Amino acid sequence: MDKIKIIVVGAGGRGKDYTDIMARFPEKFQVVGVAEPIESRREYMRTKHNIPDENCFDTWEKILEKPKFADAAIISTMDRMHFAPAMEAIRKGYNLLLEKPAAPTAEECLAIESEAKK
Numbered sequence: 001m002d003k004i005k006i007i008v009v010g011a012g013g014r015g016k017d018y019t020d021i022m023a024r025f026p027e028k029f030q031v032v033g034v035a036e037p038i039e040s041r042r043e044y045m046r047t048k049h050n051i052p053d054e055n056c057f058d059t060w061e062k063i064l065e066k067p068k069f070a071d072a073a074i075i076s077t078m079d080r081m082h083f084a085p086a087m088e089a090i091r092k093g094y095n096l097l098l099e100k101p102a103a104p105t106a107e108e109c110l111a112i113e114s115e116a117k118k
Contacts, residue, residue, distance in 0.1 A: 005070035007033035007094070009060045009085045010077035011041040014099055018074050023048060032070050035063035035085075060085040068092045075099060083108045090115045 006022065008015045011034055022029035031049035035057040036042040046056050057063040060077065064085065073094040075086050083103040089096055090112070103109045 003028060003030045004072060005030050005032045006072050006074060007031075007035070007055075007063060007070045008045065008074040008076065009035045009063060009089070010075065010081075011036035011038075011045045012076065015074055015076035016041070016044065018076065018097065019045065019049060033057075033063055033066075035060045060088075064088045064092060068094060071095060072097060080104050083112065086112050087115055 006019070006029060008019055008031060015036070019031050022031060031045065032051060033055035034042055034045040034051055036045065037058050042056055042058065045051060046053070055069070071094070073089040074097045075082055075089065076099050077085060079099070079101055082098060082101070086096060086098050086102070098112070101109075102112055
């Protein structure tokens with residue numbers, strides 16, 4: 001079985017925790033990209049997972065501008081910021097690990113569900 005390639009959008013506590021666990025299973029997972037505005041967190045991910053510089057970004061918009069280059073995206077931004085990157089990642093064809101709450105409103109949660117079903 002091929003490794004599951006992952007990008008992470010938001011490298012704070014939860015993003016770090018998920019990818020640190022994945023690092024314990026290098027035969028199954030490979031973190032290939034990160035978007036994080038705080039440089040020290042972005043650098044931690046780059047170093048820990050040997051992510052090429054060209055796949056390290058300071059915003060979710062920049063990582064999701066690229067053509068799809070992983071199988072799944074972890075959306076672990078601040079709760080109120082989940083909606084936009086989740087929608088764009090779905091449109092790009094990524095499978096998601098989306099932190100809860102999926103979005104701050106019921107309407108946004110339903111929109112994410114609708115986009116995923118497409």
